Amino acid sequence: MNIILFGAPGAGKGTQAKRLVEGRGLVQLSTGDMLRAAIDAGTELGLRAKDIMDRGDLVSDDIILGMIAERMDSPECANGVILDGFPRTVAQADGLGQMLADRDWALDHVIEIKVDEAALFARIETRAAETGGTRSDDNAETLKKRLAVYHENTAPLLPYYEAKGLMRTVDGMQSIDEVGQAIDSILG
Numbered sequence: 209m210n211i212i213l214f215g216a217p218g219a220g221k222g223t224q225a226k227r228l229v230e231g232r233g234l235v236q237l238s239t240g241d242m243l244r245a246a247i248d249a250g251t252e253l254g255l256r257a258k259d260i261m262d263r264g265d266l267v268s269d270d271i272i273l274g275m276i277a278e279r280m281d282s283p284e285c286a287n288g289v290i291l292d293g294f295p296r297t298v299a300q301a302d303g304l305g306q307m308l309a310d311r312d313w314a315l316d317h318v319i320e321i322k323v324d325e326a327a328l329f330a331r332i333e334t335r336a337a338e339t340g341g342t343r344s345d346d347n348a349e350t351l352k353k354r355l356a357v358y359h360e361n362t363a364p365l366l367p368y369y370e371a372k373g374l375m376r377t378v379d380g381m382q383s384i385d386e387v388g389q390a391i392d393s394i395l396g
């Protein structure tokens with residue numbers, strides 16, 4: 209089963225993806241986590257990505273698609289993947305569609321975790337406190353930019369996947385467990 213978890217920054221995609229990894233043996237592919245790992249490892253990609261991420265902008269589609277393609281071919285992904293934070297642009301969604309078609313894989317569900325944006329600022333503050341500020345993009349100023357980028361580049365994917373009949377929405381303002389149950393009932 210291949211799933212996209214979709215939603216604004218701070219909606220809870222990563223949290224729910226981890227729950228699905230534990231519950232269903234799927235592999236989480238988080239482009240944000242991959243980029244942070246590259247930054248920690250001090251690779252050239254990491255060095256280039258850091259400024260972009262700190263500004264709240266998007267890393268280029270080519271880089272992102274390359275990272276996903278590389279991971280998809282690892283044997284651990286054979287049971288299916290949860291895409292978290294990807295795709296974020298129509299070009300990435302088109303690229304993903306091609307990658308899946310090339311491998312004869314289906315996209316089973318796109319699940320939007322819908323949240324009230326005013327609440328996201330409080331959530332990001334909580335996450336910054338919990339992680340001890342390890343994510344330098346977890347602050348109100350960068351979140352504002354990330355939300356603007358989300359509306360401009362990523363929100364168009366809602367009608368994109370609605371047109372394919374794949375989009376389902378869960379209320380992300382509920383507790384983590386309740387959101388998880390809502391996702392479980394979609395996945396069956």
Ligand code: AMP
Nearest residue numbers: 239240260261265266267272293294296
């Ligand atoms: P995330 O952890 O998903 O919130 O991503 C953190 C940051 O990494 C984003 O604000 C972007 O700068 C970058 N990033 C993560 N995933 C993508 C993607 N699919 N396309 C472009 N940039 C991304």
